Amino acid sequence: MSSTAETTDRDAPTPDENVIKSVLSSDTARLWWWRLAFGAAVLVFWELTSGRLYSSFWFSKPSAIAQSLYESFTSGQLISDVAITLRAAVLGYGFGAVLGVVLGFVIAELRTVAKVLNPYILAVYGIPRIALAPLFIVWFGIGITSKIMLAALMTFFLTFFNTFTGVGQIDDDLVNVARVLDAGRLTILRKVVLPAASPWIIAGLRIAIPYAIVAAIVGEFIASTAGLGFRIMQSTQLFNTTGTLAGILVIMVLVMIFNLILDRLESYLLRWQPSSERPGGGTQS
Amino acid sequence: MNEQAVIAVEHVEREFSSRGQQVLAVDDVSFDVESGEFFTIVGPSGCGKSTLLNMMVGLLQPTSGRILYKGDAVRGVTGEIGYVTQEDNLFPWRTLRKNVEFGMEVRGVATDEREERAEAIIKRVGLDGFQDRFRHELSGGMRARVNIARTLAWRPDVILMDEPFGPLDVQTRLQLQTLLLDLWREDRATVIFITHDLNEAVTLSDRVLVMTRHPGTVKMVYDVDLERPRDVFSIPTTDTFREVFDPLWDELQTEMREDAEEDSIGL
Numbered sequence: 015m016s017s018t019a020e021t022t023d024r025d026a027p028t029p030d031e032n033v034i035k036s037v038l039s040s041d042t043a044r045l046w047w048w049r050l051a052f053g054a055a056v057l058v059f060w061e062l063t064s065g066r067l068y069s070s071f072w073f074s075k076p077s078a079i080a081q082s083l084y085e086s087f088t089s090g091q092l093i094s095d096v097a098i099t100l101r102a103a104v105l106g107y108g109f110g111a112v113l114g115v116v117l118g119f120v121i122a123e124l125r126t127v128a129k130v131l132n133p134y135i136l137a138v139y140g141i142p143r144i145a146l147a148p149l150f151i152v153w154f155g156i157g158i159t160s161k162i163m164l165a166a167l168m169t170f171f172l173t174f175f176n177t178f179t180g181v182g183q184i185d186d187d188l189v190n191v192a193r194v195l196d197a198g199r200l201t202i203l204r205k206v207v208l209p210a211a212s213p214w215i216i217a218g219l220r221i222a223i224p225y226a227i228v229a230a231i232v233g234e235f236i237a238s239t240a241g242l243g244f245r246i247m248q249s250t251q252l253f254n255t256t257g258t259l260a261g262i263l264v265i266m267v268l269v270m271i272f273n274l275i276l277d278r279l280e281s282y283l284l285r286w287q288p289s290s291e292r293p294g295g296g297t298q299s
Numbered sequence: 300m301n302e303q304a305v306i307a308v309e310h311v312e313r314e315f316s317s318r319g320q321q322v323l324a325v326d327d328v329s330f331d332v333e334s335g336e337f338f339t340i341v342g343p344s345g346c347g348k349s350t351l352l353n354m355m356v357g358l359l360q361p362t363s364g365r366i367l368y369k370g371d372a373v374r375g376v377t378g379e380i381g382y383v384t385q386e387d388n389l390f391p392w393r394t395l396r397k398n399v400e401f402g403m404e405v406r407g408v409a410t411d412e413r414e415e416r417a418e419a420i421i422k423r424v425g426l427d428g429f430q431d432r433f434r435h436e437l438s439g440g441m442r443a444r445v446n447i448a449r450t451l452a453w454r455p456d457v458i459l460m461d462e463p464f465g466p467l468d469v470q471t472r473l474q475l476q477t478l479l480l481d482l483w484r485e486d487r488a489t490v491i492f493i494t495h496d497l498n499e500a501v502t503l504s505d506r507v508l509v510m511t512r513h514p515g516t517v518k519m520v521y522d523v524d525l526e527r528p529r530d531v532f533s534i535p536t537t538d539t540f541r542e543v544f545d546p547l548w549d550e551l552q553t554e555m556r557e558d559a560e561e562d563s564i565g566l
């Protein structure tokens with residue numbers, strides 16, 4: 015045993031954290047090296063085989079995509095497309111997330127209401143929500159509103175459902191301990207139920223990100239005059255594979271950036287939790 | 300009725316329905332606990348000890364009979380009684396320090412005083428240096444101590460403790476018994492303590508209630524006439540201790556034996 019102050023507990027965790035950290039970091043470095051190597055290999059293979067094994071008309075090639083991205087970037091069109099799509103996605107996400115978390119929390123807390131509504135919530139959760147997209151264009155027009163509403167809808171369902179489930183999973187013993195310690199109903203909601211449900215809420219917020227972006231883009235596919243989705247649709251209709259793939263690449267990068275931000279936020283907010291217990295976790299690094 | 304009784308348990312019964320069947324867990328239990336007393340309940344596991352405490356604190360209602368707290372029937376949780384539950388039930392999202400502060404925080408104790416009192420009790424239960432750890436970073440024994448500290452920190456004048464020293468090793472157990480007796484004397488609290496360890500019961504208590512095996516009822520209540528202050532390290536070796544311990548052990552061991560016999564028949 016080490017010479018720490020703790021001597022009374024044989025089972026006290028006393029890992030030598032420095033050793034563990036250095037092992038981890040060398041492992042992580044190697045892992046990243048392999049990941050980069052794999053990505054590079056795929057790109058090189060694609061570049062070399064395109065136009066030889068198959069026509070680059072159908073599959074384009076990395077250098078052409080890079081070229082296309084560079085041109086749309088310097089012309090300012092890329093930035094303006096990204097801005098239009100992101101505005102719809104972010105506004106919708108914010109709107110849907112707030113509504114989803116608040117409603118999920120309130121309905122789950124009103125236990126009788128939760129019991130009555132439960133089958134309906136499950137049923138609505140099961141419908142393919144993207145199929146509502148055309149209807150949203152009919153309701154909210156071809157402007158940004160319909161895209162915002164679509165992104166909001168996607169986000170709302172995921173955050174609502176996760177929050178609802180998380181609040182329903184609360185350990186009654188913890189609530190009882192708080193009651194015995196003289197906590198009132200509001201205090202219990204704020205200081206027990208909310209933190210207990212937070213892993214679920216945060217997981218919901220995270221999985222909703224790509225859905226919000228995809229929702230905005232699908233809205234643009236159906237009817238729009240600008241934005242990433244519009245650009246992709248336009249390229250595809252002109253058989254401009256390079257433009258289509260460039261647009262898809264941009265979307266991929268956007269989703270990755272947002273995921274990274276939320277991962278960081280999650281690790282900080284849930285630092286009290288061993289990572290193995292996190293619902294919907296495990297996508298990190 | 301005893302005028303001084305802080306808690307009076309009157310003909311309390313409690314049934315649970317499990318898998319469609321009614322199971323009697325506590326069967327016609329009556330006893331009084333006086334103000335300032337150290338009262339211990341021992342009994343074989345499953346005899347209804349935890350159920351009794353849950354009813355005293357108001358988390359459960361008796362199926363029949365009643366429990367009086369300072370003369371009034373207990374109808375729900377009032378926040379006046381301290382309760383160290385058998386499971387640690389720490390809030391995993393709070394650090395050790397913040398867990399200990401919770402009771403005072405809820406009661407609106409000023410931040411300075413709250414931190415000072417938490418710090419003092421954390422040191423006394425031997426957890427100095429671990430203040431900023433979360434539950435998953437603490438061992439079972441440490442969690443048990445935080446659970447105890449969390450209740451002692453807000454200084455309730457009636458404290459229920461359900462096998463609080465269960466997950467501790469012998470040395471820590473003796474240290475915490477000493478601490479508990481010290482705090483009990485300082486604060487003049489009333490303690491209702493549950494254990495399955497008769498040694499511990501006799502060492503700490505003014506009176507010991509022995510329960511029968513399931514469904515639990517009162518077998519006997521025994522006065523422990525041992526001088527105070529007691530030295531928990533040496534008292535079990537004294538003759539006077541044995542005089543109290545031996546007859547009580549006879550009672551308890553018959554309950555435990557029959558329990559074991561029934562179990563083996565039940566197989």
Ligand SMILES: Nc1ncnc2c1ncn2[C@@H]1O[C@H](COP(=O)(O)OP(=O)(O)O)[C@@H](O)[C@H]1O
Pocket residue numbers: 315316317322323324342343344345346347348349350351513
């Ligand atoms: N919520 C419950 N539902 C059904 N049965 C219960 C419940 N709580 C306790 N019991 C039963 O009541 C009896 C007493 O339990 P408990 O009070 O925990 O015993 P002890 O604390 O003395 O070990 C046991 O037989 C247990 O199975």
Ligand SMILES: [Mg+2]
Pocket residue numbers: 348349350385461
């Ligand atoms: Mg018990």
